Amino acid sequence: MRIRAQVAGANAVVRVLMAHEMESGQRKDSAGKMIPAWHIQDVTATLNGKTVMTAEWGPAVSKNPFLQFTVKGAKAGDKIGISWKDTKGDSRTDEATVS
Numbered sequence: 001m002r003i004r005a006q007v008a009g010a011n012a013v014v015r016v017l018m019a020h021e022m023e024s025g026q027r028k029d030s031a032g033k034m035i036p037a038w039h040i041q042d043v044t045a046t047l048n049g050k051t052v053m054t055a056e057w058g059p060a061v062s063k064n065p066f067l068q069f070t071v072k073g074a075k076a077g078d079k080i081g082i083s084w085k086d087t088k089g090d091s092r093t094d095e096a097t098v099s
Helices: none
Strands: 002-008 011-017 040-047 050-056 066-072 079-086 091-097
Touching: 002 079, 002 091, 011 079, 040 066, 050 066
Parallel strands: none
Antiparallel strands: 002 011, 011 066, 040 050, 040 079, 079 091
16 A cells, blocks of 8 residues: 655645455456456544544445545644455555654
């Protein structure tokens, strides 16, 4: 994941680029068999360990999704954490410092 968090006044703008194939489960492979769904289901953002955003995603989210949101009260030096879990049970967590 690429996470960028920048102070903007009394808030911080967080931008996240996630690397994930995000298969919808509605396509067929070259043999004509359905490709099973495989996508990010749950996304959580934290500020210094406290949850500030949660999201539930479905199969309509694009490959390598981009997420942007604003966190009130974040200051330079604070830690932003992003974690996700997909339909196969895989997960990832990354952290960035607000600049």
